[in-house]
Each structure stands twice: as C-alpha cells, then as structure tokens.
Amino acid sequence: MTSPPWKGLPMLELERFFWANGDPALLMMGEYHYGLVALSVLIAILVSCIAMQIAGIARDSHTALFRQMAIATGSLALGAGIWSMHFIGMLAFKLCTPVSYDPFLTALSVVPAILASWIALEMLAKDSVSPNQLMVGGVLMGAGIGAMHYSGMGAMQMAPMLRFDPLWFAISIVVSVVLAWLALWLRFGLHQSRYLGNGGTIALSGTAMGVAVASMHYVAMNAARFIGEEVAGHEHSLDTDLIIGITIVTVVLGGIVLAVNLSLRFRMLYKQLHLSEARQKAVFDTAVDGIITIDRRGIIVSVNPSVERLFGWEQSELIGRNIKMLMPDPQRSAHDQYLANYLSGGPKRVIGIGRETTAMRKDGSIFPIRLAVGELRLDDLVMFVGFITDISEQKRIEQLLEREATHDALTDLPNRRRLSASLPRAMARADRTGGLIGLLFIDLDGFKKINDDLGHDIGDELLKEVAQRLLSVSRRSDLVVRLAGDEFVMVLEGLHADAEARQVAEKTLAALCEPMDLEGHTVTVRASIGMAFYRAGCGLSAEAVLHQADLAMYAVKKRGKCSIASLN
Template sequence: MIDMETLTRLMECTRLDAVSWTRRGLMDNQHGDRVLIVGAGAGGAAFLDVFADEHLIHVAGIVDSNENAVGIQHAKARDIPIFTDLETALDCVGKCMVFNMTNDDDLSDVAAGRVGAGGVIGGKEAKLFWQIISRLQTTQEELWENQSRLKAVIHNVCEGIVTIDTKGKIENVNPAIGQIFGYQQDELIGQNISLLMPEPQKGLHDSYIHNYMRTGEGNVLGRYREVSGLRQNGEVFPLELNVNEMKLAGEDHFVGILRDISERKEAEETMAQLALYDQLTMLPNRTLFYERMESSLSQAQRTKSSVALLFIDLDGFKSVNDTLGHDMGDHLLVEVGKRLLQCIRDSDVAARIGGDEFTVLLTNLHDIDVAAVIANKIIHALNQPVTFKGNSCHVGASIGIATYPSPASDVDDLVKEADTAMYEAKNAGKNRYSIAKPTM
C-alpha cells in the first residue's frame, strides 16, 4: 500500500508535470508568465483549473462567447477576467501565451499575428495537451481518493500506529496511540519513543537503534512480539508490537503497529484460573498441585532437602452436608481452605483435590518432624466450630503424612504413601495423623 507521504508527492508531481511543459514554453518563447485561454469548454476549463493553482503562471483571461460554458463559471469563481472577443482580450492582456482550445484555426492565426507563432498553442497540439491534462487530473483524483481512504483507515483502526526516525523521535501517531497510552497526539510528536516504555526497555532503546543503524543487525523487525507499555498515568500494561523499517526520500524511518492486549491477558489468566484452581475454595486443584509437587521434588533433590505431603480427609463432612445443606457444606469447605493457609508458610502449598479431600505440601524441610507439628496445628484449627447463617458445625481431620526422599522416591510414591497413611489415621479413630513408615 502506498503511504501518505508518497501519495502526496505523487500528486504534487502530477500537478507540476501538467504545467512544466507550459512553463518551459513560456520561458523559451519569452512571452512572460501570462496565459490567455481561448475556448471555455471542457478543455479550457481543465487548463484554467491547472494553471490557476500554479504560482509561476498567471491566467490573464479566458475567451468564449458562451456565458454558460463550464470554463466561464470556473473563471467567475476565481475572479479571472472573462472576454467574449479574442481581439479585445489581446488588447487588454497584451504580451502572453495563447492556448486555443477551440477547433477554429482562424483564432490561432489572429493570436499569432499579435503575439507571434511561437506564442500560440492550438489545433492538434492543444488537443494533445488537453488529453494529457485530463489524464493527469484523473490520476490526481484517484491519488487523492486513495490518500483519503488510507487516512480514514489509519485514523479509525484500533491498532496504534507510530513512526519514528533513526534517533527514536516520534514523527507521526494515529489517534489509537493516544487512546492506548493516554496522551493527546500532539503531546507525543517530537518526543522520544522511550517515553512510552517502562524500565529497563526505556534505557536500552536508543542504544538498540544506534547498534542497528551501525551494523544492520536486529532480531525484532518484521515480527510480532509481546512487550510492556507505559501509560501516561504510570500504568504498565502488555502490548503486542510489530516494527518494520521503511525508506522515504532516501531516509530511514521505523513504523510500529501496537495492540493493547490487556484484555486478552486477563482472559488467559481467567482461563488458567478455571483450569488450575478450585473455583469454590480458590486453592490449587489436582492438576496444579501435581505440577507443584514435581517442581518441589526436583528442587529438594538439588538442595538435598526434604518434602512432606499431608493428605487430609475431613471427618464428619457428609453429615454436615446432609443435615445443614449444601450451602453450609460449601461454606465449610471454603473455611477449611482459609484455615489450611493460616497453618502453613507462603512457600508451602495447600490444595483441594476433590470433594472433602485436601492436601498440603511442605517444602524445603530440613527437619522432618516439622510435618507432625503442622499436622497437629491443622487438626486443631479444623476442629474449631464453623458458623453460617445461624447454624454452627465442626469437623475433624484424618491426615496421612509421607515424606520425600524416604519413604517415597517420586511423586506417585509420595501420593500413595500419604493416602495409605491417611486411611491408617481413620482406622485408628479419626481426627489424628499417621506417618508413613519407611519400607524395609
């Protein structure tokens, strides 16, 4: 697609091409800068419109006996002298170049007798010139239309568009840039593009451009990538950015297309929340908990530390659910999740893996006896009454404890050993913990 500056230059060249031959004729034939147009039909009107906008050529008048001719109307709108007779016009205008746009060669002879043969363009020559003018005007109209469409697209797209020079100075922005970053468009023109970047990108940007211009090596041009933007109010937000290099009049520029992806990132986070967290207690679900266990066991292997898994099954939950209703049961589960988090460190993990089953992962342990202390703390916390809408209930907790690297050697062993120990706690009377024993 042709950019706006190129379109403007093409249109300027079109207009100049239309008059350059005439200007050279005026200078070569020494008839000054005054032009007299004979005939106010379509051809004469076209010449008048082109020459009237040319500063070096002065339309001294137009000649036609038909006062309704289109060229006469154009002349009236531009305050150009109007004549109905060529002789009178020549008397008034004096030294000039005459364009005879009629089919009457006698008028060309009359004009040649007054200004010389070299000062008259008529007949086939004038017709050819009029055809050139007509084509150039059509081209100009098409270019203006393309420019208008391009401007409309750039003005209305949701993506931000910004152009900068090789020093990082902002040259142009579209309205979307202002909306995305919170600036007025004119506040950004002339500013360094790093104004829209948080640290550390802000401090590195100018050196990156300098290195690229010096070496021609860069890995960010021509591809979309995610970066951070800085709004006027100081908010840092996620952006998708595509940068390309372009040349105009032999000079290097860079154009960037930016898209605010804050909503997309929020949607992704929501999807992750739905996929990885229990929607009632907002604790990690089974999938995320297993990922955390894998990571914790790998870290324990590197640091020569231990990990303990507490498998927790609530005692008496079914009775609460059946007698006081599901609302009370749900409230109880939420409260259990809160109390579990109060009993462990920020580096530990509590999860709900289904129904009334919870797990706790104690990481980076150097004293395995800590697991039993935490288990007792959890049992005491969960034994406290829970009140909801005037009803009160309480539950107990049977907890199985397994540790890594002994007796469990991997995640599957850890879960199996903790689950087995939990059933041992239930069989021993519930509301207590049991520790998996190393196998001999």
C-alpha cells in the first residue's frame, strides 16, 4: 500500500484526520432521513432571513450602541441556527452503529458558528462594501462555518474511526466560502432592486445564505469516512424529543432576538418621530412666516402664532373656518371653485409655485404677501400647507426705489425717465381712442440770474414753488415733469381741440408770472412755453413730439420770451 503524502510528519498527525488509499471494504455506509434534512435546511433559511432583517435594523440605527446590540444578538441567533441545522443534519445521518456526542465539544462547536455569524452581520450592516471586503468576508464566514462543522463532527463518540477524504474536505471549504460570498453579494447586489423590494431582497438573500450553510454541511458530510464494522442488529432510532426541542429553541430564540430588535427599533423610531415632531413644532411656532394648514374643503386645520400676528385673528377664531376669510375679492369668490377644479384633476396654478398676491386682515385692510402652497396626500387624506410672508416692507422699499428712479429729488415731480415711459403709452391710448395729446415745454426766463444773485438755496425754493404752481393749474389726467434744470414739461391727455392746450398754457404762464415770496425775498420769474401736438395716427414718435415742443419754446425766446408758441 502506498504511503500517504504526509507520512513522516508525526507532529501533524494528519493521518489521524484524513483517509486516503485505504481499503474501501473497511468503510461503513450511512443514509439520511430526508425529512430531517429538509427540516435542517428550513432552519438554516429561517435564521438566515432573520439575520438579514436584523442586519438591516443595525444598518439603519443611528447610535453605535444600538448597532452593536443588534449585531451581537443577531450573531447569537444566526450562530445558534447554523449549529442547530448542523446538529439536526447529524441526527438525520443513520449509521449501523451506536453514536453519541461529547457534550462539551458539541457545545463548544457553536462558538465558530457565532463568530462566523458576527462577521457576516458586521458586513451586512454596512451601507456598501468593496469587492475585496466581500471576498474577505466570504472567506472568514466560510472558514467559521467549516470550523463549526468539523469540530461538531469531532464530538461524535462511536466505535468506528472518523476520517475525511482530502479532496471532498477541500471541496467543502471551497463550497462554504463561495456560497457565503454569494449570499453576501446577493444582499448588496439586490439592495437597490426596485422589483423585489426590501422583503423580497431579504427572502432571496436569506435563502441563499441558508442554502450556503446547508450545502457546506452536506458536502462536508460527504467527505466523512467511517472506518469500522457494522453492529449486527443495530437499528438507528431518532431522538424525536431532542429534535423537536432543538427546533423549538432555535425558532423561539430567533423570534425573541428579532422581536427585541424590532421593539428597540420601533422605540428608537418613536423617539426620533417624537424628536422630529418637537423640532417641527418649534419651527412651526417660531417661524416668522405664517403657516396655515387646510383640508380639501378649504377649512383651516392649524395655524402658527405668526398667522395671528399677520392677520389679527386669534387661533380659536380661525380653526374650523374657510381660508377664504383671509382673502380679498376676487380671490375670495374664486377660491372654492379653484380648489374643487384642482382636486378633480385641474391645472396646478398655485401648488408648488411661489407667487405674490394680497391678503386681508381682521380689520379689513389689504396687504401684499408672498404665498407658497404645498400639498400633502396620505391615502385618502388631502391637506394643503400655505407659507405666507408679509412683503409690505419689501413693496414699500420697491416703491421708494421706483419713485427715486422716476421722480425728481428736489421737486418730487416725475423726471425724464418717467416721461420716456409714460409719453409713448399716452400716445398709444390716443391712437386707440382717436384722442389728442398736447405737450407744453416750459423754460423759466431769468432763473440763472436769480440763482446767481440770491444763491442756490433760493433757486431750489423757486423750482419747488414752480412745481407746485404747475400742479395747481394742471388737470387730474395731466402729467407734470421736471425735465432738467429749469425746464418742465406738461403732457395734456384727452384734449378735444388745440385751444384747450392753449388755455392750459395761458393759465400756466399767468401762474408762473405771479410774484413769489422765498425766504424773505420777493421774486418774479417769467416763462417761455412751446406747444406741440400728437394727433391719433400721425405716426410721430415721442422724441419727435418733444423735439417740436422744444423748438417752439426756443422760437418764443427768440421773439422776446414770456409767451406761448406752437409749430404744429
């Protein structure tokens, strides 16, 4: 007989573990109870699915302590399940010889299973892993399961000797590592699957891990070689009570571990929810903006304190009433119909879009707001949340800036910029209605001398007085503009004849020629007024009409000033 390759290595005593080139006639053959085999596989799958669920709980935890508790308890449940699968699988194997198990070694064999489970759960609790980490995890997990299996088989007490076929031994380790890696890979590979969902992913990857554990066991059992003689008349008997006890303990332990972790998870989620509600309430109560929640009928469900400040209503006066009480017309009249149209599938003209509108206070005053509306749908419940910002100050500043840009700082009359925007619009209205527009170009005579002799302060007061006199003789529809320096323009809309413009020009000239009392100085000023007209459909531009009035004014100055002239 050829010596084994490890012959001569007495320190290793590998021949006491492996069997090679022996006499096949010395081997004992066994068989399986397939009902117990199926039970062992189901147990492996069950505890693996539980482990996957616990790994998800650990991954979603926000505290290191809770994560480690989940991993530790899950490792205990999975390790015990793997060991139970192994032991039931051993009991399912029938030999024609009495077999018992060393209690200490049998109990000790659960340690590698727990360590392998801990390695697996540590990895499964991560958000993502690299291919190298997956490979290392698969190797360590497979090695741990293999160590559990072979140490458990070493606890067998029987007359035949137990040896292992080297090839099948190697195959069992490879199978264990590869299938463990596959189970881990499936868990991460399917984690983002939109087709399976979380439950389907757990079931599939848990089944893969359970099959991996069971496959390693039964491949390793195929590596076992029992050397000895059968005991005549021996009949293998199943210890049903032991099998039932192991099954119940394993399932109950897994269920308890899962229940405890779910309970802790729900407690943590409840605490987070409570904290989130507290934060939201703090934000809700302290928000500067008004926040109003209404139902699908427009009935106010809740308001924050800022709403009371903005609208002047108490919270108790608003809850249960329709939101349109805070709206002026026409929004008030159209609100219910708009809400009904939207809920029936109409366009989203407000939802999710910030817009400027107006609101009404308790005292009936109207103020500008910026409104943003969000929608909340939960099953059949539809709610709308409105965020309201009072933009009165913003609008006031905008109006001030607009006025500064379009009005003269000294006289507060509209300036050239305002004229450039208003005159074309007035001409467009005249084209539509067939009206007549008169333009008076007014230049003060002798203003420079007064300004030089009496000083700029008196000159400024004179310009302000001129502005007031121009306003006093103008009509409500007229536009009075300070163009530049001592030049003014009056735009006269809605005229029926040229003579109306001349009447206004004459009143203007008479008003300006009246003496002025300016800080103790009596000042008399004169004016030259040029007139131009825009007739509907004439095609003149605003600049052309203004230029004609300017030319008419200069014609007056050439003739001796303090008069009125027209070129068209």
